[in-house]
Amino acid sequence: MATPLIIMGAGGRMGRTIATLAEEDNTYSLAALVDRADHLAQLHAGNGCLITDDLRAALAHCADAVIIDFTAPEVSLNTARQAAESGHAAVIGTTGLDEAQRAELAGLAQKTPLFWSSNMSVGINVLRKILPELTRALGDKYDIEMVELHHNRKKDSPSGTALTLGECLAEARGWNLPDVRCSARDGIIGERPKAQIGIQAIRGGDVVGVHTIYFMGPGERIEVTHQAHSRETFAQGALRAAAWLKGRAAGRLYGMQDIF
CATH class of the missing domain: 3.40.50.720 (NAD(P)-binding Rossmann-like Domain)
Structure with a gap:
């Protein structure tokens, strides 16, 4: 029925x-x-x-x-x-x-x-399962940052998806996301703290949604990107x-x- x-x-x-x-x-x-x-x-x-x-x-x-x-x-x-x-x-x-x-x-x-x-989306929700495993496997020598890109009519920032992904990343490190999230950097801000997850927002055009998570460690960088095409x-x-x-x-x- x-x-x-x-x-x-x-x-x-x-x-x-x-x-x-x-x-x-x-x-x-x-x-x-x-x-x-x-x-x-x-x-x-x-x-x-x-x-x-x-x-x-x-x-x-x-x-x-x-x-x-x-x-x-x-x-x-x-x-x-x-x-x-x-x-x-x-x-x-x-x-x-x-x-x-x-x-x-x-x-x-x-x-x-x-x-x-x-x-x-199925893909984003699969990432919610995979990202904590990747975070724990890489260890705390890898800095975590995220960039999210959406259309110019989106009203909230960072996106709800970025915050949801950020929460699972923070939990994998034993952190509370509101305590470690950084969504703006300007001026002489000093060195990046180890207990930090940067989530930056870009807005423009008619982009449906792109989220890229960066794991940046000694001598290498891993990027995980989800793109919603429609x-x-x-x-x-x-x-x-x-x-x-x-x-x-x-x-x-x-x-x-x-x-x-």
């Missing part, structure tokens, strides 16, 4: 991509497209799909739909709150959430099935997560590692 979906921010770049892929795959059906009132005129869908600016109306329209939300932190939190009230499952791919917002998501996940990931990579991951989440029990905040 097809998984019915409610797409939040359906007029945005990710929302449009997710809706298009869902319409092309009979594994899914579009129950509702939700966006701001001034965006509704550009939304189109097949029969039975509600187009609205009211999430509550969409939730009432389809009791067993899974919500997919790639919008903004406060919008996504409101989506999660309404999902917890109605009992709907929700997949959230929004980045830029702070610690308090992530903690609230985890609390809401006690009431309804919630899934959150800063990056839905937003379909993340959209397919979100759809996969929605099908996986349907029917799961509440109790904790799920992520891509749970699917694997």
Whole structure:
């Protein structure tokens, strides 16, 4: 049976991509497209799909739909709150959430099935498993730096993916990322501390997303790069997560590692 979906921010770049892929795959059906009132005129869908600016109306329209939300932190939190009230499952791919917002998501996940990931690509989530092993194997003589490149309309910096990868790198060294992260260098700053992970952001053009991790040691350098060539990579991951989440029990905040 097809998984019915409610797409939040359906007029945005990710929302449009997710809706298009869902319409092309009979594994899914579009129950509702939700966006701001001034965006509704550009939304189109097949029969039975509600187009609205009211999430509550969409939730009432389809009791067993899974919500997919790639919008903004406060919008996504409101989506999660309404999902917890109605009992709907929700997949959230929004980045830029702070610690308090992530903690609230985890609390809401006690009431309804919630899934959150800063990056839905298979490759990035495989890197989350591999990078700590590489970090430990190389040892502390290797400095770790990261550069992330995204399009000029991205609002958060560093990217949520960069921070997620940074967290797994820091944990492999026994560090807490906020204590060792350096995202700006200017002027006479002195020698680089050993307990540091640099994460620098570059913005420009229409780049979907590139993350390069550098391990720089005595006499050699290792570079690990992930390039996302299309937003379909993340959209397919979100759809996969929605099908996986349907029917799961509440109790904790799920992520891509749970699917694997």
